[in-house]
Amino acid sequence: MSLLTLETLSVTRGGRNVFHDISLQLNEGEVIGLIGPNGAGKTTLMRAALGLLPHGGRSSLAELSATDRARSVAWMPQSREIAWPVSVETVVTLGRLPHLGAGQRPGPADRAAIDRAIVGMELSHLRTRPATELSGGEQTRVLIARALAQGTPLLMADEPIAGLDPAHQIATMQTFVALAGQGRSVLVSLHDLGLAVRHCTRLLLLSEGRLVADGPPAEVMTPERIAEVFGISAWYRETEHGPVYQPLEVLR
Structure with a gap:
């Protein structure tokens, strides 16, 4: 089932x-990495x-x-500031608001979703x-x-692992x-190409106002394409521990 359909999407600012x-479709059971150089339009696209x-x-979502x-x-933007001194549990509970009526308190299913997200x-x-x-x-x-507690079919997150230590980057x-x-599915923008290749089932590569590649990591991250888009060389191998992708040098 399609969770998001884009048809000739364009933005002028x-x-x-x-x-x-930009035309694409996101389906169930995918981890889609949105990658590209700074200024490629990743945040704007989301x-x-x-x-x-x-x-x-x-x-389809905008409709x-x-x-x-x-x-x-569920949407997690780049802005991460929490302005009010409320408890962690209260912030996570906010993720359940779309499922509650006016004045309705969280029920057992809501509490379970909150607990799963916190754990x-x-x-x-x-807590x-x-x-x-x-x-x-x-x-x-x-x-x-909070985004996990929302329990939506699709989660969209803009650079969610930025600022996390390596263990929590991997865990996320x-x-x-x-x-x-x-x-469920996740659309996540990333700058760490190694984690993108290792954990995503599909990559969307943006560059110079267009979607230049869409497919499995091994097909998207070719040496020629990465040299052209990012101006770098990289080392890639399928190992017994899974795919390993390491950027090496700036080419320009």
Whole structure:
């Protein structure tokens, strides 16, 4: 089943074409990495797909009502600041709001989703702490947990592992893989090409306003394409521990 369909999606900002004519479909059970150089339009693409920016073309999510959209997709933007000194559990509980009526309190199913998200992001020992007292990396994990608690078929996250230590970067990507195993899907923008190749089932490569590649990591990350788009060389091998991809040198 399609969770997101884009048809000739285009965005122009300040008289500049950020990207144009992007068409794709996201289905169940995928971990899709959105990659590309700085300024390629990754954040803009995700925001336009959500209907948060004016755009040309069609996005199936943008056509939904706000309530239906919040039940279809959880969104984690780059901005990570938690402004109010409420507990970690309270922040994660906010993820259940799309499923509650006005004035309705979380029920057993909601509590279970909240607990799973807190445990999954290794936040149990911080459950009652004010979120504003946490480190930047811990706050990021809290916001990922909020998105997980939302329990939507699709999760869209803009650089969710930025600022996390290596163990939590890997654990977060493994969480996304587990979601795909449950039939849900994740669209995640990444700058770490090694983690993208290792954990994503599919990569979308943006460059100079267009989608230059869409497919399995091994097909997208060819030496010629990476040299052209990123201006780097890289080492890639399928090993007994899974795929290993390591950028090596700047070529230009």
